[in-house]
Amino acid sequence: MSPITPGNYLPSEYLPIMILMIIAGAFGAGALIVGALFRIRRSYREKLMPYESGNPPIGEPRYRFSVKFYIIAMLFVVFDVEAVFLYPWALVYDKIGLYALIEMMLFITVLVVGYIYAWKKEAFKWD
């Protein structure tokens, strides 16, 4: 076994995942393709209209929506990146000890300050 270097590392334990992904994708596509051979196709104009409780659709379906969704998306990016920083810290916590504890308390404090600010700015309020 040669030492693992960037050149020769073969992630062989990921091979089953790749095979499973191929099988899962083939299962999805296969069920649809095989089904297409048996399915009936009898469509008319009314059936192909977007569903709006039986009425003819009014206006554009993709209309303007609340800006709140954008704020949620931005908050998600902030907090999810924080979470990503916490994972490696949690894994090596045993080995680093007090330094890791203090460091992460500072990190979480900064995070909480931002969280309180977002709360005060009513970013989590939805009406």
Add this chain to the structure above:
Amino acid sequence: MNVFGMTVPAGFELATSIAIIIVKIAVIVAVTMLHVLYATYFERKVIGHMQVRLGPMRVGYHGILQPFADGIKLFFKEDVVPAEADKTVFKIAPIIPVFATLSAVAVIPFFDGFVIANINVGLLYLFAMSSLAAYGVIMAGWASNSKYSFLGGLRSSAQVISYEVPMGLSLVGVMLLSGSLNLTEIVKAQQQYWFGMYLIPQFLGYFVFMVSAFAETNRTPFDLPEAESELVAGYFVEYSGMRFAFYYAAEYIGMIVMSCVAVICFWGGWTLPPVLVDAVPALAAVPGIVWFLAKVYFHVFLYYWVRATVPRYRYDQLMSLGWKVLLPLALANIVVTSVVKFFAGS
């Protein structure tokens, strides 16, 4: 290489190991799909009896063949593609959730040593796959070109990303205690306690995880993306036949995967509490898969139980629960766990 006691020439090595992997995967996928079929039956029976009804009774003894009847019906149903839909996206979208949730099964250890891929970043892989499923929902909502779908897709994407944060943070406590992202090692690390599970030191994390899991899989009380009384069926209102069935299947596979993660991270997976095994040594002889499935089915039952009990949340309540309650709880859990672990040593 040695396969089933026979020595195999080196040229066959890769081929045989791939064949073994494929057989293993085929078995697991088939068993998972069977569980998904019967999870629908189980749900209808459980909710039926909770509402003093009988549930499906006609197809087979006590409706035991109902899932197959449903499956065959959906397979032969017409596949309606709305005239104004974005056809390519509309057709691809249902495959994504099934693909993502089925792929997530790869890292779940069903019992000791039985896992498709024992990778070191199992938990991260699960997170990645569970958030990938949201793409199918967003694509369906956008491509259907219908108001209900569009609103359902928007709501769902906001909901999924909102609950992803507490869910990711709730498992940091488990990572702190076990020092690993490998699911097999997380299960083994829980054996250090006499009660053999992280449920007790991590009850806060478990609570946050379960609530987020309900929201991530779009189950009641957080099924706003498909709130049938206001959005008809939400993002999949325009889908029919097999594509509709795919969304359904993905939801149930997602439910089972989330239950598996809860069992592995908080309930000790396929193991029993050491104190119990010490008291009754005969229990050690029972295969681990029995305990694993029993625990998973308890969680699946929990999903149904909650669905029969709790009314749907309003959208603002959903958002404030995620951001104002679960997120601080998950952060507090991390702080408390790390401080206690530091002072308790270990």
